[in-house]
Amino acid sequence: MKLSRHSLAVAAALAGLVGGTAARAAQPVSIVDPTFSLGMEADEKAKKPVEKHACKGMNACKGHGGGSKNEWGKNECRGKGACATDGSKPKPK
Amino acid sequence: MRLLELQRRMAAALLAPPGKRGRKEAVRLIKPNDRLSASERLAIYRRSYWARLLDSLAEDFPGVTAIAGRRRFRRLAVQYLRDCPSRSFTLRDLGAQLPDWLQRHPEILGAHQDLAVDMARLEWAHIVAFDGAQSPLLDPEHLLEPGPGMRIGLQPYLTLLELAYPVDEVRVALQSDAGQQPARRKAARLANPVFVAVHRSEGTVYYRRLEPEEFHLLQALRRGRAISSAVRFAFRHSRHAPADLPRLLETWFAAWARLGWLTVTSIDRHQV
Numbered sequence: 001m002k003l004s005r006h007s008l009a010v011a012a013a014l015a016g017l018v019g020g021t022a023a024r025a026a027q028p029v030s031i032v033d034p035t036f037s038l039g040m041e042a043d044e045k046a047k048k049p050v051e052k053h054a055c056k057g058m059n060a061c062k063g064h065g066g067g068s069k070n071e072w073g074k075n076e077c078r079g080k081g082a083c084a085t086d087g088s089k090p091k092p093k
Numbered sequence: 094m095r096l097l098e099l100q101r102r103m104a105a106a107l108l109a110p111p112g113k114r115g116r117k118e119a120v121r122l123i124k125p126n127d128r129l130s131a132s133e134r135l136a137i138y139r140r141s142y143w144a145r146l147l148d149s150l151a152e153d154f155p156g157v158t159a160i161a162g163r164r165r166f167r168r169l170a171v172q173y174l175r176d177c178p179s180r181s182f183t184l185r186d187l188g189a190q191l192p193d194w195l196q197r198h199p200e201i202l203g204a205h206q207d208l209a210v211d212m213a214r215l216e217w218a219h220i221v222a223f224d225g226a227q228s229p230l231l232d233p234e235h236l237l238e239p240g241p242g243m244r245i246g247l248q249p250y251l252t253l254l255e256l257a258y259p260v261d262e263v264r265v266a267l268q269s270d271a272g273q274q275p276a277r278r279k280a281a282r283l284a285n286p287v288f289v290a291v292h293r294s295e296g297t298v299y300y301r302r303l304e305p306e307e308f309h310l311l312q313a314l315r316r317g318r319a320i321s322s323a324v325r326f327a328f329r330h331s332r333h334a335p336a337d338l339p340r341l342l343e344t345w346f347a348a349w350a351r352l353g354w355l356t357v358t359s360i361d362r363h364q365v
Contacts, residue, residue: 005335009328010321012339013346017245017320020350022233036348038294039301040265042219 106135110175111143146174149184153220154191156212156264160205169201185220192217212260215300218252218291222298225250228356235357242319246358252291253303253311259287261300292354306331307345317358 094102099122106118119132126134150170151158158166177190192213195206202209226249288308290301303311306327313323324342333341349355 005338006321006325009335009338009342010324013320013324013342014240014243016343016346016348017231017350017355018233018236019343020347021231021236021355023347024230024351024353025233036344036351037301038352039290039292039299040261042222042261042265042291042298042300043268 107139107142108178109139110171111140112171115139143171146179146184146187147171150174150188150191153188154213154216156216156260156267157191157195157209159267160209160212161202165202169195172198172201185224188213188217188220208258208260211254211256211258212264214254215256215260215264215289215291218254219298221252222250222291222293230353231350231355231357242321244317244319244358245314246356247311247315248292248354248356250293251354253308253315254289254291255308256287256289259285261287261289261302265300290354292352294352306333306341310345311349311354 102118103122106115106122109115115135116132119130119135123131123134125131129137147167147170150173151163151166154166161169173191173194174187177194179187181187192210195201195210195213199206228246228248231245288303288305290303290308290311292299292301310323310327313326314320318326324338328338
C-alpha cells in the first residue's frame with residue numbers, strides 16, 4: 001500500500017492530537033512541556049513583586065490572619081511586621 | 094406623569110452624553126435643595142455614570158488609549174458610546190464593538206487608524222480570553238478511534254488574530270513604558286503582519302505567536318472543517334517543504350491539546 005504525503009501528514013496530526021491530549025490528562029496543567037510555549041504573558045503587572053508590607057498604615061491587615069493566633073482578627077499585628085505581604089517572617093526577638 | 098414615563102425621562106436625562114444640556118428637563122424632574130439647583134443635582138449622577146463608563150473603557154483599552162493619546166481617546170470614547178451605548182448588565186461588554194466601530198471611522202485617528210484597530214482587536218480578545226466561556230476539553234476517550242474526518246472545535250475564549258502590526262509586543266511593552274508616544278513609534282517601526290492566538294492558562298492571559306499555516310489550520314478547524322480538509326487548506330500556499338509537514342503537524346496538534354485549546358464537536362470517520 002502506498003501512502004500519500006497528505007495521508008502521512010494527517011496521520012502525524014492525529015498522533016500529535018492523541019499524544020498531547022494524553023499528556024494533558026496525565027500531567028497537571030502547570031507542568032508545561034519546554035518544547036512549546038504559552039506565549040507572552042499579557043499583563044506584566046501580574047509579575048510585579050508584592051510590596052513588602054503593602055498594608056502598612058492602612059489597617060488592612062485586620063482579620064487576615066497575620067501575626068500569632070492570639071492576634072488574629074484584632075489588628076494587633078499592626079506595626080509588628082508579622083503581616084508581611086511578601087511572605088517573609090519577622091525576625092526572632 | 095405616569096411612573097413609566099417618569100422613569101424613562103429620568104433615565105434619558107441621566108444617560109445623556111456629557112456636554113448635552115438638560116437644565117429644563119432637570120427642573121421638571123428634580124427639586125432643588127438649599128445648596129444645589131435641580132440641574133446640579135442631576136449632574137452629580139450623570140457625571141458619575143459617564144465617568145464610570147469612560148474609566149472602564151480606558152482601563153480595558155490601554156493600548157488604544159496610548160495610541161490615541163488620553164484626550165483624543167476620551168473624545169473618541171464619548172463618540173463611540175453615543176453610537177454604541179451600554180446595553181449589557183456588565184461593563185465587561187462595553188468595548189465589544191469598539192474594533193468594528195473604529196474600522197468604520199477612519200476620520201477619528203487618521204494615519205493611526207489601522208494600528209488602533211489592530212490594538213482594539215487584541216484588547217477585546219484579551220477580555221474574551223480573561224473570562225470567556227470554556228467548553229469541555231478534548232479527552233483521551235474522545236480519541237479512541239481518531240480518523241481524518243474527525244472535527245474538533247476550539248475553546249470560545251481563544252481568539253485568533255491576523256494583525257498588520259505587532260501590537261501584542263507593543264501592549265506588553267506599554268506596561269513598562271511610561272510615555273504614550275513610544276507605542277506609535279515602536280509599532281510603526283516594527284510594522285509587519287503577525288498571527289497571534291490570545292488565550293489563557295490558569296487565569297493568566299497570554300499572546301502566543303503562530304506561524305501563518307498554524308493560524309489558517311486553526312481557523313479552518315474553528316469553521317468546522319474536518320482535520321484532513323483543514324490540513325489541505327492551511328498548507329495550500331505553504332513555504333514549508335512537504336517533508337516537514339508531519340513533524341510540524343504533530344508538534345502543533347500536541348501543543349494545542351496540551352494548552353487545552355481543543356474541544357470536541359463531532360466525529361465523522363467516513364468524511365475525509
